[in-house]
Amino acid sequence: MDTLLQQLINGITLGAVYALVALGYTMVYGIIGLINFAHGEVVMIGTMVAFTVIVSLAGSGMPLLIVLGIGLVVSVIVCMVLGWALERVAYRPLRHAPRLTPLITAIGMSIVLQNVAMIIWGRNYITFPPMIEKIIYDIGGASFTNVQVAIVSLAAVMMVGLIYLVHRTKIGMAMRATAQNPHVASLMGVDINRVIAMAFVIGSALGAVAGCMVGSYYEIAHYQMGFMLGLKAFTAAVLGGIGNLAGAMAGGILLGVIEALGAGYIGDLTGDFLGSHYQDIFAFIVLIVVLMFRPSGLFGERTGDRA
């Protein structure tokens, strides 16, 4: 019982992070139908920037929360600029190119970002200084920390904010219109370029927040960390039905929980034949099984084949 509860808690924390990253994929996909392969790298840059800022301000005597806040804000701003630049350089010129072309530029950009990060931050693991004093709470044999509480609540706030933005503001309406039909939306006076750029910028901002969360949760960062994280998050987005905001959130949480439970129980399930290092497999197996039965993801609309 305590294992179950413990893994659920860990899974929800991890899932909140996946969900935030998945939102970045799903927003871009929903609007222009493109897999932004470089998104994981944006998240990684977000972690790295936050790390640099926090470490360099740590000795300044400022209150801890302010240092963390500045780190978060700087990382969000850097990532927003990065997301905007990505769209401008790698995607906008290719909007009418064959479908696979922007995929290759995205991969190219992701290689570039990874190596830039390696040049700046080196090829070794970076350890975050333990700044936040961890408080551990116990419930029913399981425990969770204040960091986990912060991650989950911050993620929840961001998601509510995003839903408000998309459903209640003018730019949100423009986004939904563009997602439905870019051509008609442009006839109605929607500036398509601006909307698409906004999707990248907002997605990157969410990614930066997620990056900071990963950094503070695992307390390490690496220039290649964006890859697996992005892959899992993209899986989460597909699981929920790509292009669907609520789907990405649900898919993220679900994936996190499945992974944590899987890692906790795989040994028992297979009679210790497979160990917890098979954790990464769960995401993909669940994905394949779900798509076999629901080809558009759990919450995706069933779109008919276009004629």
Added chain:
Amino acid sequence: MNRRVGKTVSWQRHWLGMLLVAVVLVAVPFVAALGGQAWVRIANFAILYIFLALGLNIVVGYAGLLDLGYVAFYAVGAYTYALLASPHFGIHLPFWVILPFGAALACFFGVILGAPTLKLRGDYLAIVTLGFGEIIRIFMNNLNAPINITNGAQGITLIDPIRIGDFSFAQTSTVFGVSINGPHKYYFLLVTLAILVIFINIRLQDSRIGRAWQAIREDEVAAKACGINTRNIKLLAFAMGASFGGIAGGVFSAMQGFVSPESFSLMESITILAMVVLGGMGHIPGVILGAILLTALPEALRYGIDPLQRMVFGHPVVDPESMRMLVFGLALVLVMRFRPAGLWPSSQRRRELSEGTH
């Protein structure tokens, strides 16, 4: 009458061209050897990648199925060879048994993965294949306990080279008075294989199956309406691509004498896909060009970046390895930016693009 004359002339040209290509192909390893044995190996890898890229071209270029886990089939082939021809299990089967077996096994995996998932739309299929690739890699990485099958991250060493009778591909031997060493031998083996796969690609292109693939790529619903069994035809493309991957894996294993999960990362799948797209999807010369460029470029950068840095700055400023990948990534972006249909697209595709219709 005139047409026939024209045809004869073009046939003569054709043969002349073939002869020229043959001479160049024979000369390549000897010329490359002048720059050091490393370049012969690079040439070998370029040809191996041509093989892989053309295999993937069937799936992506012809049938239009975005496969991001192609390397899984390559890995299946490589590990099949490694396990059946190394001291790891003490089994030493000859290559002509293992290569077809590896291809069949890869094909089997292709069908297993493809059968339930090929009804998915493009990007969903992409992520499923990607996931499959990761699953295979994770298994290879961890299947060393409790029963040691793949030897985990250390990989399998001392894999037998390809051997025909006493003629081993790992040793230097003298043929017609010319001393030929291991990499050279593999070069000629690979060229033979590559010519075979090029031939198959060409024959497939305008065959009934090839046209069915292209019809599915352009419009699946219309293809279905024309009576094409889209599921089986897609599955065929997938299985065929997978078997080529399996063969390439076997040859890779034999050539290297060593396999480890590291060689089969997602990056490898992506590189092969980049070769296909960068060169010109569905266009055989384009794909070949893409494969050669993307193999040679990183290697050329490996040898070029460091001296260049020393020349400009007097000392290495940036780690050459990351600089190399940086330039590689930028090259991908720039090529696609300025030639969205690839470096050498088929004339048909170019026409479609310039008309601005999809």
